[in-house]
Amino acid sequence: MNFGLPSAETLRKYRIWDAYFTPAFSHPGSDGSRNLINEIQRSMPAVRLGQFEKLCYFAHVGIGTTTDSRLEQLLQAKPELVLNPMKRWPNRLLGMIQLNLQNTASSLEALTQWLQEGPMLGAYFPGSGPGAANCLDPKVSQLVERVAELDGVIMQHTWLKTGGKRSPHESTPAELATLASRYPKQRFICAHAGGEWEQGIRAVRDSPNILIETSGFDATAGFIEMATRELGSKRIVFGSHLPSRSLGTELSKVISAQISEAEKKDILGGNYRKLLNVIQARK
Amino acid sequence: MPFHRRELIQGAITAGTASIVAASPSELPAAIPMPPKVVDTNVSLFQWPFRRLPLDNVDDLCATLQQLGITEAWAGSFESLLHRDIRACNERLAKACQIRAELIPVGAVNPTLPDWQHDLKLCLGRYAMPGVRLLPGYHGYTLNDEIFGQLLATATELGGFVQVAVAMEDTRTQSHSVQAPNVDPQPLKHWMQKIPQARVQILNCRPSTSDRQTFASIPRLTLDTSRVDGTDGVATLVNAVGADRLLYGSHAPFLIPEAACIRMLETGVSAADVQLIMQENAARFRDAKSPPAEHQPR
Numbered sequence: 001m002n003f004g005l006p007s008a009e010t011l012r013k014y015r016i017w018d019a020y021f022t023p024a025f026s027h028p029g030s031d032g033s034r035n036l037i038n039e040i041q042r043s044m045p046a047v048r049l050g051q052f053e054k055l056c057y058f059a060h061v062g063i064g065t066t067t068d069s070r071l072e073q074l075l076q077a078k079p080e081l082v083l084n085p086m087k088r089w090p091n092r093l094l095g096m097i098q099l100n101l102q103n104t105a106s107s108l109e110a111l112t113q114w115l116q117e118g119p120m121l122g123a124y125f126p127g128s129g130p131g132a133a134n135c136l137d138p139k140v141s142q143l144v145e146r147v148a149e150l151d152g153v154i155m156q157h158t159w160l161k162t163g164g165k166r167s168p169h170e171s172t173p174a175e176l177a178t179l180a181s182r183y184p185k186q187r188f189i190c191a192h193a194g195g196e197w198e199q200g201i202r203a204v205r206d207s208p209n210i211l212i213e214t215s216g217f218d219a220t221a222g223f224i225e226m227a228t229r230e231l232g233s234k235r236i237v238f239g240s241h242l243p244s245r246s247l248g249t250e251l252s253k254v255i256s257a258q259i260s261e262a263e264k265k266d267i268l269g270g271n272y273r274k275l276l277n278v279i280q281a282r283k
Numbered sequence: 284m285p286f287h288r289r290e291l292i293q294g295a296i297t298a299g300t301a302s303i304v305a306a307s308p309s310e311l312p313a314a315i316p317m318p319p320k321v322v323d324t325n326v327s328l329f330q331w332p333f334r335r336l337p338l339d340n341v342d343d344l345c346a347t348l349q350q351l352g353i354t355e356a357w358a359g360s361f362e363s364l365l366h367r368d369i370r371a372c373n374e375r376l377a378k379a380c381q382i383r384a385e386l387i388p389v390g391a392v393n394p395t396l397p398d399w400q401h402d403l404k405l406c407l408g409r410y411a412m413p414g415v416r417l418l419p420g421y422h423g424y425t426l427n428d429e430i431f432g433q434l435l436a437t438a439t440e441l442g443g444f445v446q447v448a449v450a451m452e453d454t455r456t457q458s459h460s461v462q463a464p465n466v467d468p469q470p471l472k473h474w475m476q477k478i479p480q481a482r483v484q485i486l487n488c489r490p491s492t493s494d495r496q497t498f499a500s501i502p503r504l505t506l507d508t509s510r511v512d513g514t515d516g517v518a519t520l521v522n523a524v525g526a527d528r529l530l531y532g533s534h535a536p537f538l539i540p541e542a543a544c545i546r547m548l549e550t551g552v553s554a555a556d557v558q559l560i561m562q563e564n565a566a567r568f569r570d571a572k573s574p575p576a577e578h579q580p581r
Contacts, residue, residue: 003317003548004351004541046514046549161455162462196456198334218453218489218510219542221336221535243514248545256541258337 004248006255011051014255017094017269018047019155020191020215020239021055026129027066028059032074032081039243040085040093046247047092052240053269056094057085058124058155061114063106065098065131079113086119094276096122096155099143101133101169107143115150121279122153125171132157132169135179144179148186151279155213156188159195160203173203173210180207187275189237192216197223201230208235211271215239219249224257224267233263237272315547315554322565323348323356323540325446325486325507325532328379328386331361333458338536341379341386348385348535351544355385355565357446359416361537363391364451365461369402377410387569388412389446392438393422394430400437407443413569414444414482420463421451426470435474435481444482444568447471450510451487452537468494472501482568487534495523505568507532508560509543517550517560526556530565 005011023039040057047055059082060066062075075081086093097114099107107123114120125140126132133139135156147154156179160172173194180188186209193212194200197220204210212227214236227236240250254267326348330339338344339361348356358380362372373390380386390406392399392415406412415438417431424430426447438445449466457463468485475481482503488494489510498504498520506524509532511517520529533543547557 003315004544005548043514045551049549159455162457162459163455195453217456218512219539220452220456221338221537221539222334225337244512246512246514246516246542246546247549248542248547249512252539252541252545256539 004252004256005049008051014051014265015269015273016050016052016238016251017054017056017272018052018240018242019056019189019237019272020213020241021057021093022241022244023057025058025244027068027071030068030071032071032078033084036085037088040089043240043242046240046242050240050247050251052092054094055092055240055242056096056121056272058098059085059095059114059120061097061110063110063131064100064103065126065129067130082114083119095120096124096153098124098126098131100131101125101137101140101143102131104139104142108146111143111146111150111152115147115152115279119283120152121276122155123147125154125156127157127159127170128167132167134169134175135171136175140179141182144183144186148183151282153275153279154186154188155191157191158200159192159216160199162196173200173212176210177204177207180204180210184209187211189213189275191239193223193227198226201227205230211235211237211275213237213239214253214267215241215245215250219252224253224259228257228259228263228267233259233266234271236267237275238268315557317352318558318562320354321352321561322531323353323533323535323543324484324530324565324568325359325509326356326535326540327359327361327537328376329361331537332365332461336536338540341383344536344540345383345385347540351540353385353540355387357389357414357565358386359389359391359446359448363393363416364418364421367393367396369393369396369399370405373402373406373410373412377412389414389416391416391418392434393418394434395423399434403434403437403443404441407438407441412443414438414446416446416448416486418448418451418463419466420449421461426466426468426474431470432474432477435483436478439478439481444484446484446486448486449488468501468504469497471504472497475501475503482571484530484568486532490520495520498528499524504528505530505564507534508546509534509538511546515550517546518552521552521556521560526552526559527564529560530568531561 024035029035062072097120158173188210190212195217360372360376376388380388392402484505486507505528533540
């Protein structure tokens with residue numbers, strides 16, 4: 001162990017697939033990809049130190065998920081720009097698209113373009129920004145159904161904040177559990193386990209089609225132990241939130257947890273690979 | 284479509300096969316040796332009031348710190364967040380640290396309690412603590428309050444340093460019934476000028492850009508690294524305030540101790556700065572005994 005990090009060999013054996021990689025998460029850059037590329041490069045020392053195999057990021061595809069109208073037009077006119085990061089790191093990057101939950105028509109078109117006909121593996125349902133909507137908003141249902149038809153994965157942003165929601169568009173794990181109960185065959189990922197994970201874990205415990213994702217909050221001790229006890233290791237996927245969070249914060253949650261090595265392997269990559277198997281097989 | 288989906292799929296999303304791209308040595312963070320002595324300036328003993336933690340047993344915590352190569356840890360007490368009998372908390376803390384050479388007790392003082400000066404004198408006198416830890420968010424005062432200046436001046440006179448925990452946890456995850464606001468460090472600018480011998484360390488700050496500017500503008504103020512997040516967060520803070528003002532801290536066992544440790548390797552600071560942050564700065568901060576203060580607060 002060096003600086004708290006297992007050996008490179010041990011890390012490689014975990015076969016780490018990062019389900020929540022967030023370079024330039026809010027805006028990829030005015031040319032469609034410059035900031036995104038820069039932030040991926042910024043993350044690479046940590047990615048290599050952690051021996052990550054794959055990273056899944058969330059692409060803006062010109063459907064109004066930013067407040068930059070010129071960028072939105074550019075991405076519509078030149079959709080190939082969306083793929084610049086995947087061309088640059090073809091062996092490393094996986095992608096999902098960010099949906100505009102306020103614009104069902106555009107989002108449905110994007111799902112066809114990017115999940116059915118393109119390389120993307122799922123959809124990100126945002127909790128903030130112009131594309132956000134509460135997951136129980138009626139507009140969301142049609143999008144869930146379409147992602148399900150395409151065998152895609154849904155990453156739903158969730159946070160349960162002391163003092164209540166800062167915006168009505170935010171979603172809690174309990175609300176996601178309600179949504180998931182309507183689509184029992186669809187798999188949902190509860191991003192950040194709700195942030196306040198003690199309640200978040202409980203809220204999704206009886207929803208077998210929900211997995212929780214581990215990033216986006218401090219390295220609070222006991223999280224993975226409770227999640228493994230309540231949900232089982234098969235319902236947890238690792239996320240790094242790099243580069244705005246750190247390898248230290250996010251990887252330590254799993255590698256330092258008092259769980260078995262087999263459970264760590266599930267969380268760090270095995271579960272996510274299984275989750276993506278169906279849509280990858282279609283492609 | 285203006286792109287070749289099959290090509291991307293072949294390359295990017297081949298399931299079930301390891302596709303590590305071998306990194307050349309230059310692409311990896313520089314190999315940095317762990318300093319021979321490492322000081323963690325921010326741990327706490329006993330039980331967090333709101334849940335059990337995997338390392339809230341002192342022996343377990345010490346074993347993990349030892350595995351990580353931590354040779355000295357400055358320990359406060361979680362009990363002092365909510366207890367009013369602070370003297371008893373500090374006594375238990377001192378006793379627990381007496382039998383473990385690596386633990387240096389840092390007792391708490393709550394200046395909103397009657398006769399807080401007695402607690403301060405006990406900590407810096409009878410218990411031989413090198414400093415005290417303040418929890419303004421939980422004890423109900425701000426750094427603007429005159430009482431804080433009085434405490435800082437008295438601690439400085441007595442030769443002790445002062446740690447100010449600006450947070451203990453993310454305000455978004457606190458108990459609904461016990462909510463402690465983050466502490467505004469801005470007033471420290473006034474006090475550090477008024478009490479030039481004062482030694483103050485901020486704990487548990489997740490610094491924003493404006494926080495970094497504030498810290499840079501306050502002379503001699505030191506910070507711990509426990510919640511400095513972002514893959515290059517520590518390096519960014521080094522650039523803002525200088526490596527000589529950062530002291531390694533983990534906020535264990537509330538936070539996983541490995542988190543802060545891995546960040547030191549990940550962040551891209553030089554080996555010399557790692558040595559400063561993880562070892563030398565803490566020793567210098569601790570051993571710089573304050574001479575009697577010439578400047579008293581109002």
